[in-house]
Amino acid sequence: MKFAKLLFIALAFYIIFSLPIWGSxxxxxxxxxxxxxxxxxxxSILLSLHEIADYCGIDFLWNAPNEQIILSRDGKNVRLMLNNQYALANxxxxxxxxxxxxxLQGAFVLQPNDTVLVLSKxxxxxxxxxxxxxxxxxITSEEKSESTQNAFIRDRSTDSSSAFYEGSDLPGNFNLKTVVIDPGHGGHDAGANRNRVYEKDIxxxxxxxLAELLKSNTKLKVVLTRSxxxxxxxxxxxxIANRYPAxxxxxxxxxxxxxxxxxxxHGTETYVFDLEATDAEAxxxxxxxxxxxxMDLTMILSHCYHTGTEPYSLDIARRVQRSLTTKLGFDDRGVRRAPFYVLAGTKMPAILxxxxxLSNTEEREKLQSESFRQKTAEALYDAIIGFQDAVNKSLAKAKPN
Ligand SMILES: [Zn+2]
Incomplete structure (x- = not known):
């Protein structure tokens, strides 16, 4: 009896002191x-983001199943996730x-300093x-200096093929040992198809x-996501890819x-990951x-943790694009960016x-030929060998002795 009373008091205390108190x-x-x-x-105190967003004309989208909110206004946006200490801006x-x-009490809350950070994005x-x-x-309209404003404009000049890395800009923190090859689609998912030619088979x-070429000519470990x-x-x-070191x-x-x-x-394209696609087609x-x-925010965030891989992704993308277009003769549609699931979800340098x-008769007929597919695999192989070379050079440069 006495124990029950104590328990009741303890519970009452717990309830009273765990209740948030409103201030202003x-x-x-x-x-x-x-x-x-x-x-x-x-x-520190906590602020309701919804209330602030309402007052500042910011759209507030609460995605309950994913436990995330998206704040957006005038083309700028910030995603936040419950119990995740990173937000994703734009x-x-x-x-x-x-x-x-x-x-808290149905409100999505943040500390004031974090609120300031989010609002500044x-x-x-x-x-x-x-x-x-x-x-x-x-939140005031004080003009910021020109240089601060420019910092928000992302430099995309590196996308053009003319700015080819040639390995010189690789940071030297990656060593190629494994290649994971992922043939798209399969089974009931045929991918694109025209005239009974299926993407999944090609x-x-x-x-x-490509796997065969790599296995017989290099010491690289080769993994196919499906064979x-x-x-x-x-x-x-x-x-499957993430089982191997990034x-x-x-x-x-x-x-x-x-x-x-x-x-x-018509033509060949090679993609690297970006939430912002190159264009509507991409x-x-x-x-x-x-x-x-x-893609959920966790996945995108986990990709962002690995943005250090981008120079490598861009390097191999440019080599693949150049090798395929020069050796197969298809039109060069360039290295492009788009939010592909498999590129977001992989932690290592990744391209698609x-x-x-297949919808182009001439290109489809070429792809139907066994020898042409062999030539395609060889072009991909050459690009990987060039990439491996550049990677080795960057490693040697990073460790001068
Ligand atoms: Zn496909």
């Missing part, structure tokens, strides 16, 4: 100010927070600050030929393209190849090749 914080947005609610938290920039976003040309003394968050054959006509979910393809494995995903109309389209292609599998168009 001033939010200044341009020349207006409003009082917003705050929760008591440790070590799809490419990882923003470390000082605390975990959480939910939404308003890159405004000044966002928090004054602890007066409990005031201020890419499997090219992949197996038969089976369906493998995209998540399984990435987890700092010594290369992931090459092989596909064939098709125009959305019955005929047409975006449409990625969503087609992603087969409806959506669209060898040619």
């Amino acid at each position: 914080v001033t939010l200044k947005y341009d020349n207006n100010s409003v009082s917003i609610g705050s929760f008591s938290g440790n070590p 799809g490419t920039e990882l923003v470390p927070l000082s605390s975990f976003p959480s939910v 939404i308003f890159p040309f405004k000044t966002v600050s928090y004054d602890e003394q007066t409990s005031t968050i201020a 890419v499997l054959d090219i992949s197996k030929k 038969t006509d089976v369906f493998i979910p995209l998540s399984q393809r990435t987890s 700092d010594s494995t290369l992931f090459i995903c092989i596909h064939c393209n098709a125009s959305r109309s019955k005929v047409g389209g 975006r449409a292609l990625a969503s087609r190849e992603n087969e409806g599998e959506s 090749v669209e060898v040619a168009y």
